[in-house]
Each structure stands twice: as C-alpha cells, then as structure tokens.
Amino acid sequence: MPEVYPPLRPPARLLMGPGPSMVSPRVYEALAKPIVGHLDPYLFEVVEEVRSLLQLVFGTSNPYTIAISGTGSSGMETAVANFVEPGDKVAVFYAGYFSDRIAEMAQRHGGNVVRFEKPWGETFEDGEARELILRERPRVVAYVQAETSTGAFQKGKAICDAAHEVGALVIADCVTSLGGMPVEVDKTGIDIAYSCSQKGLGCPPGMAPITVSPRALEKLNARKTPVPVWYMDLKLLDGYYNGPRRYHHTSSATLWYGLREALALVAEEGLEERFARHLRNHRAFVAGIEAMGMRMLVAEGSRLWTLNTPRVPEGVEEPKVRKRLLEEYGIEIAGGFGPLAGKIFRIGVMGYSSTRENVFTVLDALAAVLQAEGYTPAADGKAAAERVLAATA
C-alpha cells in the first residue's frame, strides 16, 4: 500500500452515451460546497427548491415530488416496491430492456406480471395499448416513456386513460426523458414517474427524482402489507422530506446541491428553450447519421430527442468502433445489448452534452472510425447536420 495517494486524474471524456452526460462547471462547483447535516434547516431549503424545480421539469403539481438517495434504478425500485403488492397483477409494456427490469422487480416483489410485447425499438399505438389494458384489467400498469436501451419514446395518454378506467395506477420510467424533452406527468396522467440525475439534467449520478400523484398516495395509504424495502418506503420518506422532518436516512447535502444546481440551469434556460435545443440537436444528429448512409433503429416520430440509436452498418463490428472512439478520441458512446447487441450504437445528445459542437465532433469522429473499420460514409455527416441547424437557427 503506497503511503501517499496522488490526486485522482480522471481522463477527459466527452460523454455521449446514454448517460451520464457532461456536467456543467456550475454543477461541479455546487458539489464541492461545504455540506450541512441531513436535518439542517438549510438542507430543507434546498430540498424545497429542488421540489419546485422538479415539479416544473416533470410537468406536475404533485406535492409529493422528491428525490431518492440512489441512482435511477433505485427510483424504479421505489416505484415498484411501494405500488406493487404481492399478488397484484402488473401489466408491463415491453419493448426494451428497462421494461424487462421493471417486470423483474415486480416479480421479485410478488407481482403477477403480464407482459405486452413488441420487438425492441417499437412502440405501442393508442388503440392496442387501450385494448390490452381493458382485456387484462391489471392493478398496476408500467411503461417506459424513454427506453434507454432502444431510443424509443412511448406515448402515455392512452395507456393512462385506460389504466384509470380499470382502476389501475400507472408507473412511467422517465429516466432518459427528464430535462431533455417534455415528460408531462399531469397532462399524460402518470401516477408515479421516476428518473435520474445524470442524463437530461446533466448532474452526476446518485439521485433519483420521483413524483407521486395524490391518487397513488391514497392507494399507498391503503396498502395491506408493509412496503418491503425500508430504505425506499415512501411513507417514511414522507415523514422526512414532506412532513415533520423526522430522521429517516442521512441524505446527502452534496447530491442535493448538485441536483439543485442542475435544475437551476434548466429553469434559467427555460423549459421550452431547453427542449427546443434538444430537438434541434437531435434532428441535426439524425440528419448527419442518415447522410452518412446509416439508418435509425426507431421510426421517425417515436424517437427520443435525448438518445439516438443508429443501426451499425453491415460488416462493422460495433465494440471496435466504441473502443476506438473512447481510446483515440476520448468519446464515450454505448452499444446495444440483448437482441440489439452489436446492432445499434446508442449516442446521447442530452443535457449539458447537447450542443452543436458536440454533434459535429461525434459525427466527425464516428465517420473517421467507421472509415477505419471498413465502412465508407455516403456523404459528410457534419455538413448535413450543419444544414439542419442553419435552417432551424
């Protein structure tokens, strides 16, 4: 064991994968501010500010809007653990990995899971979503608004309407949409939405924003069995964050500071501006990809604005491209997995990473690496992206 540990020197990465994305210097500054205790009046001031900023970005007036002390997956587990009771029928719209994870968690918590399946990357139409729910009459419906494994956006209004018709609650995974495109919890009718800090919000990982509708809280209060996970028990967290401020766990001032600063950046930019920026850079990126002769996995109209999933060209080995981008260009992107392993790239253009410069940088680097790996782009991707940006400027 050496006696002196040199300071950490992390490599300078351009984070363009499905998250974490880049972090603003302002957020880094906030992370280094002096901490206060978990029951300090100042901490609760920050929590209240985060609450109202999260309401803005989630598109909700739910008073129960906080963040779980864990990553996005802890938000998912919180939703499932609190709202799926043993024996409950849980209908999951399955068209990618994260719906599968919800199903897995629901099973572990004793849920009786019914899957509505589509190939990865596809989405459900209003009519079929409605029909499936009315047929199965579940107690809980879960869908992934922003499927991080495929890049698809699933509309939710028809799902929520049908679910409420049969008395079911709706859980929506908004991990890759929050902060980068409209989530619209209230307008859509979502009962429980959760997300993460490190994608559209541009904060490091470690917090899972979550919002819970009054209807869902009523059901929670009527639960017959205790929530199996003490750490994620929303009633206990209510007593800590919302009510008497009774000690539950030692939530991290550092993580609250970072989240507040990231959300402040969202509010200062303005939601509409921010979403427009994401849409613009997404369109430019896709134009670049298509100009290079590649095709997108997800149909136009169902694509996330935050995360792009071009198909890997025939004959190209995806892991090699990814490795070269990281090692030769310092750019992190991700590949597909499960049925999409080797078949897609997952390239995030979100949060603080969503800039025209980053769109150009990634398109250029990708073109160079693809060329080196034997695929010759049909045309200049960056030039195509530039044209789109010029037209929307």
Added chain:
Amino acid sequence: MPEVYPPLRPPARLLMGPGPSMVSPRVYEALAKPIVGHLDPYLFEVVEEVRSLLQLVFGTSNPYTIAISGTGSSGMETAVANFVEPGDKVAVFYAGYFSDRIAEMAQRHGGNVVRFEKPWGETFEDGEARELILRERPRVVAYVQAETSTGAFQKGKAICDAAHEVGALVIADCVTSLGGMPVEVDKTGIDIAYSCSQKGLGCPPGMAPITVSPRALEKLNARKTPVPVWYMDLKLLDGYYNGPRRYHHTSSATLWYGLREALALVAEEGLEERFARHLRNHRAFVAGIEAMGMRMLVAEGSRLWTLNTPRVPEGVEEPKVRKRLLEEYGIEIAGGFGPLAGKIFRIGVMGYSSTRENVFTVLDALAAVLQAEGYTPAADGKAAAERVLAATA
C-alpha cells in the same frame, strides 16, 4: 419562479453530531473532478483502489468488499435483504435504535425476529450473548458494533463464535465505527459488515461500504428465493463490480472519487495513528464533559471513540441547547431519541472533525450555552481536556 438562481451559499457549520462529520478540502476537490461513465475502465481502477482501502479499514481480506450506491441505511438493507430469507429466524441484539431498524427490516423481508433486549446504552457480555444464541439457534445474528443512537460499542467475538457454532451468519452495523476505531471484521468473525461514508471516513453521505465473507457468499449462492430488492442484489452487483463488469446500475463516479480520497487520507495517516487520534480526542472530550460535572450515558470501556453521549444535566432542555449551538455558534450536535429523547447529547468527534481544536471549541460553546440555560459547569471542561491531551502527547 425566479429566472436566475444565485449560487448556493451553505452556512458554515462545524459538524459535531453523529454524522455527517466535516469533510477535508481534498475530498471536496475530488468531488468536483470530471466524471466518467459507469463502465469506464477508469471507474473500475478507482473501484479497485477503494476496494483495497476498504479492506484495510474494515480489517478484512474479503474479496467481496465494495460500496452500495446509497447511504448507510442502504448498506443495512442490503445486508438484510440478501441474507434474511422468508421464515429465517433472525436474532437481533437490541440496545438502541439501529438494532431496532435492523429488526424492522428483517421483519419486512419475512424474517422471524427474536430480540435480545437491554436498555439503550448498555451492551451484552460475552457469556450472555453466547447463551442467548445457543438457546435460540437462529440462522442470522445481527448486532450493532457502533450504536449511533447511544454511543455504545458492542464487542463481537463471542457473538460471532456462538453464531458460527450454530451455523448462523453474523451481520454487524459498523456505521459509526469505520475509519474512527478498529472494526476488525476478520478477527471478530463478522460475515457481513456495512458502514457509511460520512462519519469516521469524513466523506459526504451517499455510499455504503460493505464487506461479505466467503462463508456468507456461499449461503447467498444457496438462497432458495431471489433477493427481493433488485437494486441491492449482491449477486448482480458481483457481476458489475467484481466479475465481468456487466452493467447493473449507473454508479456515481463522483461518489467513488470522494470515497477514494477519504480512504486515501486514512491510509496516508495510517490506521494506528488515526485510531489513536480518535481515542485521544475522545478521552479529552470525556474528561472535559466530566470536569463540567456531567456524566456519560455509556459505561467506560464500552464507549465509542467516535461519538460521545453525555447525559443532559437535570433541568436543562436539550432541544434549546442544540438550537443555540447551531444558531449562535454554527455547531451541529444531536440529541437523543426514543427512550433517550431529551436525556443525552450526541456529540461526534470523528473523521476530519476529530481535532483538539474542535474538542476545545465544542466544550467551550457547550459550557457557555449550558450556563445560559441555567446549568453552571462545575469546572472548566476545556482545561481538563487540555490536561488529557498534554499527558498523552
């Protein structure tokens, strides 16, 4: 909603409660370093460094030594969720709040809990601990090495020996001991030990170090039911951190950086030096308290070196003292709760907070506030503390 959010200006607190404690500037610097992705080779370098440093501070050679992405309570829940199966008899040594929390979690996870009870602040002797375990023959034994609610240290060797004699695993809560006094996982025979980042280690909250013995892993692999909490499933975390580095959740580079830096400070100081510093400052603090005419809750020999629990003098209202210390002196301490509500102060002198200056500052401020609240200290606490430090220098 204001359009511009001023930078956060947290109040300057001297954190002398049961945690979080003060954070070194070096750790704050580490928290502000550029993040990398959760599958970046660099992140795993940091994880490996943290692993070996945690082995050092836990006193273990367990290869399965990592940190959970959550606070200390998530470490507790990870231990319980993985090692208590429905129907298992779980024996909990109960003499404070955190053993109660373990019992509560064990019940939620279907365990059949037997409590061995003592008044808060007391500890179990070797003989009686052994007898209770042999009588009940549980499958899992849990005890709190460092009881944060009372300031008591529970010895573990006799507990572990008896537990192993009846084939039980031992879970030990080391939340308030790790980094401030010897935990000695291997020497004691603890199978699963967990802790937090924000006390003896002097890092902000957000990570829960945990170590698991090979014997415990064998039992985990023989589990008949899946671990109910996906987020805390140690087998899945094994695939992420220890084995094939398969994606599980998006662990936070920021939190790993902070934990590494805090542990590097421990290693640079040297374990023996660090423990000696804690013991010295603890003794000085206690001498100061006793000189002032106050009494400690916990018997000498069973006291934590990290967290001191003087009894509140007759006639003094504890919440008022705490409030004045915070508002007039910027010092955070805590009070008792449960059966000890209003009866004790909980004053941490640990991690980066464990300095002679802080001992003096707190004793002086406490004397002044007690005086203002109607209690006249018998003698000068600071002078008594100084004498102890001079004698041990």
